[in-house]
Amino acid sequence: MPIAIFAPLLHLWLYCYGAAMKRKVLIVGIGAGNPEHMTAQAIDALNRADVLFIPHKGAEKQDLARLRQEICERFLRSDSRLVDFDVPVREQSTAYRESVASWHDAVADIYERLLSSELGDGELGAFLIWGDPSLYDSTMRVFERIRAMGKIALEYEVIPGISAVQALAAAHKIPLNRIGESILVTTGRRLAEDFPAAADSVIVMLDGDCAFKKVDGDAEIYWGAYLGTSDEILISGRLRDVSDEIERVREEARARKGWIMDTYLLRKPVKS
Numbered sequence: 001m002p003i004a005i006f007a008p009l010l011h012l013w014l015y016c017y018g019a020a021m022k023r024k025v026l027i028v029g030i031g032a033g034n035p036e037h038m039t040a041q042a043i044d045a046l047n048r049a050d051v052l053f054i055p056h057k058g059a060e061k062q063d064l065a066r067l068r069q070e071i072c073e074r075f076l077r078s079d080s081r082l083v084d085f086d087v088p089v090r091e092q093s094t095a096y097r098e099s100v101a102s103w104h105d106a107v108a109d110i111y112e113r114l115l116s117s118e119l120g121d122g123e124l125g126a127f128l129i130w131g132d133p134s135l136y137d138s139t140m141r142v143f144e145r146i147r148a149m150g151k152i153a154l155e156y157e158v159i160p161g162i163s164a165v166q167a168l169a170a171a172h173k174i175p176l177n178r179i180g181e182s183i184l185v186t187t188g189r190r191l192a193e194d195f196p197a198a199a200d201s202v203i204v205m206l207d208g209d210c211a212f213k214k215v216d217g218d219a220e221i222y223w224g225a226y227l228g229t230s231d232e233i234l235i236s237g238r239l240r241d242v243s244d245e246i247e248r249v250r251e252e253a254r255a256r257k258g259w260i261m262d263t264y265l266l267r268k269p270v271k272s
């Protein structure tokens with residue numbers, strides 16, 4: 001086909017297809033385990049949406065399903081449709097960044113299919129996201145991938161939520177930072193490599209291996225599991241005094257419930 005005919009046809013096709021596939025979605029932070037973490041803005045967002053998308057991950061599925069049900073029963077005044085879906089598990093065998101990239105591709109495909117098939121023209125969708133959507137959550141990154149794929153003209157708004165970090169600080173009744181000092185938020189995997197030299201207070205999330213065991217025993221730890229829920233467990237003290245206890249309590253809780261979510265704050269010892 002001559003280029004003079006092909007180019008306008010391509011533009012027409014892209015215009016029609018793009019217009020047909022416009023989707024608008026709210027990414028809603030629902031808090032870190034307590035339905036009362038729901039903000040007025042989050043409640044309003046749920047009630048604005050026609051379809052609520054609820055991701056399920058791993059072993060905590062049942063408990064998260066219960067929380068979502070409680071949130072819907074308490075706060076939903078509209079007849080929004082609920083769509084549950086499973087998020088695939090990330091492949092652990094390849095290098096970390098590589099495995100995250102291919103996991104994001106897989107999740108983007110699922111989201112794109114959901115948005116195309118479950119959300120009608122002019123309807124508003126909402127994704128219910130654990131804690132706050134900006135903290136160790138890939139929904140926004142995945143949405144940007146979908147936009148880059150170009151099949152859906154996707155628009156989204158982000159509604160902030162109470163994160164596990166805020167729930168931890170409130171439960172222990174501690175400010176996160178020392179006066180005039182910085183805080184660093186990191187993962188157990190990173191902490192296991194080294195204690196960040198420049199940070200005074202370090203928040204650790206996504207730690208499956210008790211990385212705190214490698215840290216100087218003089219440091220203080222404020223540890224919390226299942227924060228905001230009726231199973232909440234809190235332990236704090238000098239690492240040398242409480243490290244073994246946390247490891248034991250953590251293992252017992254995980255065996256009992258089949259899953260665990262824990263977060264902690266580490267503070268370097270004060271220099272005299």
Ligand SMILES: C[S@@+](CC[C@H](N)C(=O)[O-])C[C@H]1O[C@@H](n2cnc3c(N)ncnc32)[C@H](O)[C@@H]1O
Nearest residue numbers: 033131132136163164205206226227261262263
């Ligand atoms: C994938 S990240 C999601 C964080 C979430 N977006 C937030 O704002 O809290 C999951 C990690 O958050 C932490 N986490 C989330 N909810 C928690 C809770 N209720 N109690 C303790 N830690 C929690 C754990 O470190 C867990 O491994």
